[in-house]
Structures are given as structure tokens and as C-alpha cells.
Amino acid sequence: MKYALLLALSIISSFSFAQEKPKAENVIVVTFDGYRWQELFGGAQKKILNVKKYAGDKKKMKALYWDKDASVRREKVMPFFWSTIASKGQIYGNKKLGNRVTLTNGYKFSYPGYNEIFSGWGDKRINSNGYGDDPNQNIFDFLLTQKGFDGKMAAFATWDAFPRIINEKRNHVPVFVDMKPNNKGAINIKGVSIDQWQTTIPAHNPYAKTDSFTYHFAKEYLQRNHPHFAFIGFDETDDYAHDGNYAAYLNTATTLDRYMKDLWNFVQGDPQYKDKTTIIITCDHGRGDIPNLEWRHHGHVLHAENIWIAAIGAGITPKGEVKDKMFLHQNQIAATVAALFGYTYKVDHFSGQPITEISGTVGVREK
Numbered sequence: 001m002k003y004a005l006l007l008a009l010s011i012i013s014s015f016s017f018a019q020e021k022p023k024a025e026n027v028i029v030v031t032f033d034g035y036r037w038q039e040l041f042g043g044a045q046k047k048i049l050n051v052k053k054y055a056g057d058k059k060k061m062k063a064l065y066w067d068k069d070a071s072v073r074r075e076k077v078m079p080f081f082w083s084t085i086a087s088k089g090q091i092y093g094n095k096k097l098g099n100r101v102t103l104t105n106g107y108k109f110s111y112p113g114y115n116e117i118f119s120g121w122g123d124k125r126i127n128s129n130g131y132g133d134d135p136n137q138n139i140f141d142f143l144l145t146q147k148g149f150d151g152k153m154a155a156f157a158t159w160d161a162f163p164r165i166i167n168e169k170r171n172h173v174p175v176f177v178d179m180k181p182n183n184k185g186a187i188n189i190k191g192v193s194i195d196q197w198q199t200t201i202p203a204h205n206p207y208a209k210t211d212s213f214t215y216h217f218a219k220e221y222l223q224r225n226h227p228h229f230a231f232i233g234f235d236e237t238d239d240y241a242h243d244g245n246y247a248a249y250l251n252t253a254t255t256l257d258r259y260m261k262d263l264w265n266f267v268q269g270d271p272q273y274k275d276k277t278t279i280i281i282t283c284d285h286g287r288g289d290i291p292n293l294e295w296r297h298h299g300h301v302l303h304a305e306n307i308w309i310a311a312i313g314a315g316i317t318p319k320g321e322v323k324d325k326m327f328l329h330q331n332q333i334a335a336t337v338a339a340l341f342g343y344t345y346k347v348d349h350f351s352g353q354p355i356t357e358i359s360g361t362v363g364v365r366e367k
């Protein structure tokens with residue numbers, strides 16, 4: 001009897017060993033701060049283009065971004081999303097079709113959103129962009145307890161709050177917000193380091209630098225150091241929307257789409273990353289809806305809890321724009337990243353469950 005039980009147990013455990021290989025060896029999470037699902041899925045919005053103070057040169061804007069057909073319009077803003085990601089990846093959050101992704105934090109602004117992305121918990125205590133070091137264990141802390149991640153994670157961001165949000169003091173993950181060269185080497189353009197170049201660009205937002213430098217620094221770092229988990233946080237979509245500058249907001253989205261194309265081409269052309277790397281792209285919060293012209297802002301703005309998630313790369317089943325009625329949450333992203341690596345996300349606080357449509361079923365990868 002005892003023997004039979006042991007035999008049964010060993011069969012079960014050998015099954016579970018064979019069950020799941022990690023879907024990805026590397027994951028890169030990218031955020032477009034406050035980029036709305038309305039433009040992602042619908043391109044330029046007529047009701048905003050028709051307001052002169054937002055659209056500026058309407059004729060030029062229409063030439064660049066207008067078409068009667070929303071599926072053509074969205075391609076004009078984000079051609080990479082609507083060709084490559086739409087054919088090889090997955091895109092969630094078209095609220096019009098009932099495919100919803102929302103925040104669970106009630107605040108609808110940046111720090112609480114990024115806390116929710118990284119920790120998996122829409123913690124009520126995180127109530128300000130000026131909040132100090134985030135007390136919640138996050139995906140970086142979790143991965144640090146797994147084999148092979150120490151020294152193989154990094155974050156790059158335009159907004160200067162990320163060292164607090166990721167809590168680099170606690171986990172010592174390098175969080176680059178000023179693009180200063182470190183012991184991994186200076187990153188130069190034409191012999192001038194990127195942090196020096198940055199001082200030649202007027203700062204649009206006193207708390208942020210420039211997305212272009214964030215991208216180029218991140219890409220160079222990925223090339224040199226091949227971290228297994230990386231985060232790249234872009235900022236300028238949010239700044240231009242707050243300004244009410246719809247032209248700059250859409251142009252920024254187009255630029256970010258181009259970075260994603262370049263990142264994807266880099267990943268797929270790099271022997272260490274090719275076919276082993278998943279890219280997840282999302283945002284920290286939405287913005288208001290068009291009818292009340294609250295598209296510029298978020299925070300205490302109706303409907304700004306609606307966001308979106310896209311994924312492409314290793315382990316991602318091609319589904320394109322997911323049109324099924326679903327209700328996903330921002331607090332699932334951390335667990336989804338862990339699951340892509342084959343781990344069950346375990347921290348000392350609540351977390352959402354992985355989005356299994358993205359990650360597959362949670363693996364049983366050993367430490």
C-alpha cells in the first residue's frame with residue numbers, strides 16, 4: 001500500500017516536471033504613459049480633431065491621421081502594432097467590443113498604476129506620485145529570488161519617479177532615469193554620452209527627460225548586457241495629452257510604435273534574444289472619454305481606469321486583436337510575467353492571477 005502510494009506520487013511528480021517549459025527566457029515590459037485605448041484601437045478621434053485648440057493644423061493632421069475607417073486610422077498612428085503585433089501577437093482592451101482591461105487601484109494616475117503593474121496589487125496606500133519608496137514586493141523582488149536573475153534585470157524610464165516605484169534601494173535593480181553611464185559602460189552617440197546629449201534638449205516636463213534617449217539607452221544596454229527581465233517606461237504621451245496638444249500626442253504614439261518595431265527587430269536579430277523573448281506593452285492608466293472632452297486628463301476623471309495590454313514574442317499565441325468579451329486587470333501583469341518565465345508569482349501581499357491567454361498555464365519551473 002505504502003509502496004503503491006509512493007509509486008503514484010513519483011508518477012505525479014514526474015508528470016509535473018515534464019509539464020511546462022518556460023515560455024520565455026527573457027521578458028521586456030514597456031509602458032506608454034497614459035496612452036488611451038481609444039487611439040490605440042480607433043486612431044485619431046474626430047471629436048478631438050474638430051477642436052482647433054487641440055488639433056492645431058487640422059488640414060495637416062487630417063492628412064496624416066484621418067480616414068473614415070477606424071481600422072485604417074489606427075494603422076496610420078501605429079503601423080507596427082496593427083501589422084506585426086496584430087498578426088503575431090495579442091492586443092487586449094478594445095472596450096467598444098467588450099474586451100476590457102482596467103486598473104484595480106482607484107486613483108487612475110501614474111505611481112499607483114506602476115505599483116499595480118510591478119507588484120500585482122492596486123494598493124490603496126500608494127496615493128501620490130510623490131510617494132516614497134514603494135513598500136510592496138514586486139516582480140523584480142520576486143525574480144531576484146529565482147535562479148539566474150541577479151544582475152540580469154534593469155529598468156529604463158523617462159520619468160524620474162521610477163527608482164522609488166521599483167525600489168532600487170531595496171532590490172538594487174539598476175533603474176536608469178538620467179541615462180548616466182555606469183559600470184556597464186558609457187553609452188555614446190557620436191562620442192558624446194547620452195546623459196550629456198540630454199542636457200542639450202529642453203525639458204518638457206521638469207520631472208522627466210526625453211523618450212528618445214530612454215529608448216536608445218535601453219536598446220544599447222540590452223545589446224551589451226542582455227538582461228533577462230527589463231522595463232522601459234516612456235512618458236511623453238502623457239505630457240502632451242495634459243497639454244491638450246493632440247498633434248504631439250499622436251506623433252509621440254507614432255514614434256513609440258516605431259521604437260517597438262525597432263525593439264522587435266533588434267530582439268529577433270539578436271542570437272541571445274531571438275525567439276526566446278516576450279515583449280509586453282501596456283500603460284499605467286487611461287484618460288477621460290471624448291464626449292466630455294476630458295481626453296486630456298486622468299486621476300478623478302470618469303473612465304480613465306480603462307487601459308490595454310499587448311504582447312508579442314516567445315510563447316505568445318498569435319490572436320491579434322482579441323475581440324472576445326473579457327475583463328482583465330492591471331494587477332495581473334506581474335503574475336503574467338512570472339508565468340512566462342515558468343514561475344508562480346508569490347509575494348507577501350495580494351496579487352492578481354496571470355492572464356493565461358498570454359502566459360499559458362502556470363509552469364512548475366524549479367528554482
Ligand SMILES: [Zn+2]
Pocket residue numbers: 033034109110111238284285
Ligand atoms: Zn501616467
